[in-house]
Amino acid sequence: GAGVSQSPSNKVTEKGKDVELRCDPISGHTALYWYRQSLGQGLEFLIYFQGNSAPDKSGLPSDRFSAERTGGSVSTLTIQRTQQEDSAVYLCASSLDTGTDTEAFFGQGTRLTVV
């Protein structure tokens, strides 16, 4: 596709259930980022991938959060045993690499609501 694609666009889940959020980056982009944005708040960095590797997992809020990337392309963010405070928009971005001269492209996000 022409841009970063995220699915689903909206997800409503019951507290305690597991959810998987998917990100399809722009083809050829080696760097991939996940962010979380709660209502009216700024972007909270979660994790980034360079290829299939995630050198920095320090932004993940708890051990219920995990992410993987396979084939240097699609990434999934998994939240286990969801809690109401996990409700937010989850944004994915990709860039050619992690160099400072590189612009990032964002998807439209997945709005997660935990009820």
Place this chain on the structure above:
Amino acid sequence: DAKTTQPNSMESNEEEPVHLPCNHSTISGTDYIHWYRQLPSQGPEYVIHGLTSNVNNRMASLAIAEDRKSSTLILHRATLRDAAVYYCIHPLGGGADGLTFGKGTHLIIQP
């Protein structure tokens, strides 16, 4: 923590120029200065970036101070569609600092 400082909000009138300031006093010699904006209910979008020289593109201009410790994003003729949160960042080479966003400036455009 974000390494840039921006005003929380600014207000401007439609069809007037807007100058959005950003301080980045800890920037290193090789860090580019990037600006992104986030329109309501959308993901952030790239606006412009530069290293030392002033930069222009179809969306905006970026004026970078000679010491590189500050920059100004210039919207030459604001429209209502420019109302958004504008983020100034200087990404390092990946990692948590690679694309760390602060709170940005909420730009309000009055008709």
